[in-house]
């Protein structure tokens with residue numbers, strides 16, 4: 155029996171020129187042993203529809219070719235199944251791939267899929283919808299909202315969006331957060347929840363996070379003075395933001411966030427803008443329910 159591998163390719167992820175061709179795939183996965191299919195996405199959420207079709211076609215490995223957004227759309231269909239997720243990192247940040255040590259080099263990443271060495275990782279949920287890398291309802295969500303107006307998806311565009319968001323960001327949103335039987339009121343600059351220890355571009359707000367510890371790593375940063383914000387940014391770039399006493403970390407299995415104004419919050423999910431349907435956001439971890447090909 156030939157192994158069925160389906161490649162779901164996002165042609166606009168990262169710089170957009172990914173170098174993946176059928177000829178290259180055939181050198182790694184010869185027709186005598188493998189049955190290969192390449193599918194290109196044409197719009198947002200198309201990867202999910204293509205993955206569902208691949209599952210119905212009996213694919214045993216489904217490879218997300220793109221960044222965290224593409225992985226989210228593909229992997230959402232693979233949780234709690236025995237189908238393996240492969241990753242060819244072709245996005246801008248590639249946070250999850252980097253945490254999993256999947257090489258950015260296309261040929262090396264193809265070898266990883268061929269070896270079929272598998273780890274089972276945790277996945278997070280936000281109001282029941284899976285996320286794999288991170289989510290957030292603070293400054294990061296506003297940056298992503300601005301970023302999606304850009305025509306290019308590269309580091310420079312993230313930097314531009316960060317600066318634009320810094321100028322207009324307001325801290326008016328009063329949130330009630332509940333975890334481990336505790337209720338708190340916060341009005342945070344940042345409320346970031348991560349499964350992975352990397353956000354992309356080798357940057358991390360949650361360096362202690364593990365994809366296999368059954369925990370969500372939560373970072374809460376209150377409103378900061380301009381000086382403290384500058385300091386926080388500098389420390390963050392060197393992964394030393396924990397030096398600031400205002401920065402709080404929690405490792406949790408569940409968290410509830412409620413807008414006191416009863417408005418729906420802006421959020422980001424794996425780097426894509428997301429507006430939860432209700433003013434209450436429920437976050438949870440689902441331990442070890444996704445099989446991923448790694449080195």
Ligand SMILES: Nc1ncnc2c1ncn2[C@@H]1O[C@H](COP(=O)(O)OP(=O)(O)OP(=O)(O)O)[C@@H](O)[C@H]1O
Pocket residue numbers: 164165166167168169195196197198199200220221222223224225227244245246247248249307354424425426
């Ligand atoms: N043909 C298409 N045209 C426009 N958008 C698309 C197309 N195909 C997929 N998308 C959308 O592109 C978005 C970005 O994809 P992805 O996150 O993989 O790349 P990236 O943002 O460059 O990488 P990263 O998240 O690692 O920074 C996803 O939300 C996906 O739904």
